[in-house]
Amino acid sequence: MIRIDNGPLAKAAVTFKEVTVTSSGVSILDRVNASVPRGSWTAVIGPNGAGKSTLLLALLGMIPYHGLISIAPGEKAPRIGYVPQRFSFDRGMPITVMEFMLMGRQRLPFWFGCRRGMAKARELLGAVRAEALEGRRLGALSGGEMQRVLLALALQEEPDLLVLDEPTAGVDMQGEQIFCELLDELRREKGFTQIMVSHDLATVTHHATHVICLNRRVAAEGPPRQVLTGETLTAIFGLHMGLVDAHGMPEGDTSCTAACCRKKFHV
Amino acid sequence: MFDLTVFFDLIPLLIPCECLQSRFMQQALVGLVLLAPMAAAMGVQVVNFRMAFFADAISHSAFAGVAIGLLASVDPHLTMPAFGLLIGLGIVAVQRRSMLSSDTVIGVFFSALIAFGLAVVSRDASLARDMQRFLYGDILTIGEGEIRWLILLFITVMAFQAWGYNRMLYIGISPTLATAHRVRVAAYQYVYAALLSLVVTFSVWAVGVLLVTALLIVPAAAARNFTRSAGAMFWWALAISVTSAVAGLLVSAQEWARSATGATVILFAFGWFVLSLFATFFTKDHSL
Numbered sequence: 001m002i003r004i005d006n007g008p009l010a011k012a013a014v015t016f017k018e019v020t021v022t023s024s025g026v027s028i029l030d031r032v033n034a035s036v037p038r039g040s041w042t043a044v045i046g047p048n049g050a051g052k053s054t055l056l057l058a059l060l061g062m063i064p065y066h067g068l069i070s071i072a073p074g075e076k077a078p079r080i081g082y083v084p085q086r087f088s089f090d091r092g093m094p095i096t097v098m099e100f101m102l103m104g105r106q107r108l109p110f111w112f113g114c115r116r117g118m119a120k121a122r123e124l125l126g127a128v129r130a131e132a133l134e135g136r137r138l139g140a141l142s143g144g145e146m147q148r149v150l151l152a153l154a155l156q157e158e159p160d161l162l163v164l165d166e167p168t169a170g171v172d173m174q175g176e177q178i179f180c181e182l183l184d185e186l187r188r189e190k191g192f193t194q195i196m197v198s199h200d201l202a203t204v205t206h207h208a209t210h211v212i213c214l215n216r217r218v219a220a221e222g223p224p225r226q227v228l229t230g231e232t233l234t235a236i237f238g239l240h241m242g243l244v245d246a247h248g249m250p251e252g253d254t255s256c257t258a259a260c261c262r263k264k265f266h267v
Numbered sequence: 268m269f270d271l272t273v274f275f276d277l278i279p280l281l282i283p284c285e286c287l288q289s290r291f292m293q294q295a296l297v298g299l300v301l302l303a304p305m306a307a308a309m310g311v312q313v314v315n316f317r318m319a320f321f322a323d324a325i326s327h328s329a330f331a332g333v334a335i336g337l338l339a340s341v342d343p344h345l346t347m348p349a350f351g352l353l354i355g356l357g358i359v360a361v362q363r364r365s366m367l368s369s370d371t372v373i374g375v376f377f378s379a380l381i382a383f384g385l386a387v388v389s390r391d392a393s394l395a396r397d398m399q400r401f402l403y404g405d406i407l408t409i410g411e412g413e414i415r416w417l418i419l420l421f422i423t424v425m426a427f428q429a430w431g432y433n434r435m436l437y438i439g440i441s442p443t444l445a446t447a448h449r450v451r452v453a454a455y456q457y458v459y460a461a462l463l464s465l466v467v468t469f470s471v472w473a474v475g476v477l478l479v480t481a482l483l484i485v486p487a488a489a490a491r492n493f494t495r496s497a498g499a500m501f502w503w504a505l506a507i508s509v510t511s512a513v514a515g516l517l518v519s520a521q522e523w524a525r526s527a528t529g530a531t532v533i534l535f536a537f538g539w540f541v542l543s544l545f546a547t548f549f550t551k552d553h554s555l
Contacts, residue, residue, distance in 0.1 A: 024366075060447050082447035089440045093315055094490075095497040100440070102433070103497075104448050109432035110498030137495045138440075157448055 013038040013193035019067035043208035052197040081154030085165040091139030124152040144175030164196040286520035298409040299512040307508035310487035315439035324377040325467040326479040330384025348468040355464030404475030404529035474529030485536040492543035511535035
């Protein structure tokens with residue numbers, strides 16, 4: 001395994017130690033050792049069946065595993081926000097976006113209307129550019145709108161750690177770009193750590209500050225500029241991956257240093 | 268024990284209908300007015316969680332529950348809800364641990380319950396005759412003791428709904444998301460399954476094994492078509508269920524109708540559902 005130290009980011013928000021997951025005798029994750037630097041945008045990449053989503057489910061405590069996953073040791077219980085992959089639900093269910101935002105916050109049943117936490121929910125919907133959606137029926141949202149509302153729901157948890165499982169799967173390129181730029185902005189503003197499974201190497205090279213290359217085991221880990229080499233990518237994807245542009249990669253700090261983001265944030 | 272006669276005496280004053288002069292009709296009306304809102308409220312989640320098959324399995328456990336009671340010389344009115352509760356919790360426990368799909372787990376329980384009930388009942392012809400009233404329901408025979416139990420269940424169910432309606436909505440949309448965001452999914456699922464099992468077994472009295480699922484899902488399904496918000500769905504389901512129950516009881520008692528009360532209640536609820544289909548054209552975003 002190639003492991004490259006992140007220097008100033010070495011303080012880990014999450015540490016995976018010898019994490020192993022098996023299902024019906026089949027090994028899905030095999031002694032995974034990796035860390036997620038605090039304040040980073042950590043991308044987990046790998047081919048289909050590499051165990052990326054399984055790693056996140058283990059992190060969320062939803063599946064049994066062997067080994068140790070420690071989240072920000074020594075501090076108060078960390079808060080986690082989660083944005084799932086291809087969110088499927090009963091689209092015929094009558095529920096408005098505002099009810100969706102408040103269902104985990106408001107104890108008073110919705111029979112008496114939305115009351116507690118509306119201002120905060122509106123603020124978060126505004127932050128993800130979804131303020132106009134609050135009265136819409138959840139089932140009527142497009143893929144991109146749904147992902148932004150899910151992001152607002154996760155942010156409502158005021159997370160120390162934001163976990164995203166291919167949040168832009170099924171969203172068009174423009175929607176994906178808007179979503180990733182929004183994430184970058186929010187992470188810088190709110191200071192949470194982010195771990196995101198992604199299939200899209202362009203997104204990873206452009207936005208991630210730390211990469212974990214997974215194929216049941218960790219093949220490589222570190223800043224994208226040093227990890228996403230043709231050699232590593234060929235090793236895990238089994239193809240020649242010479243298209244990655246190292247100039248667009250962040251230098252390993254906690255913000256995206258790509259040209260477009262620099263321009264945007266330094267105006 | 269508090270005296271219920273004051274409530275019964277009020278009924279003919281509130282609804283001046285000749286058929287409500289007799290005490291058994293007054294008791295039936297009170298029973299239905301207690302059962303209908305409970306079934307409607309729990310039905311909202313039955314529809315959201317796609318648990319119609321679960322409710323069916325519990326209702327069919329009534330056979331086995333009654334059979335056990337009759338065999339063991341214990342009041343079937345006690346063994347039926349107790350057995351239903353046991354089966355409901357058992358299904359949830361197996362669902363949560365098994366790799367099998369939910370409908371397969373319920374299907375296995377469902378078949379076993381029917382087989383057990385039929386095996387016991389088939390041993391004795393007099394038992395088979397007793398079973399008929401559980402198939403079609405018999406709300407007109409409900410007594411004061413049973414109404415007291417219904418009042419207790421009503422308070423419990425409505426308290427749970429008031430406490431957990433929003434969180435149950437969360438679980439209905441995505442149990443994974445709810446778990447990740449610190450909702451106690453397992454606790455809600457077990458309490459809900461226990462209460463639903465009790466509501467289903469009590470509802471067997473009113474509408475019978477064959478129609479109990481309809482009492483749960485038809486008002487909620489119609490309510491879905493009338494509204495676009497989760498809060499309003501609750502009130503619509505309640506209104507549809509209670510009006511259907513009252514209208515069904517009154518119509519079934521008329522000389523020209525003389526129909527089974529449970530079946531008539533469900534037919535009124537279905538009428539609401541047909542109306543709701545027209546309402547969808549006005550209330551929903553057609554894009555889904």
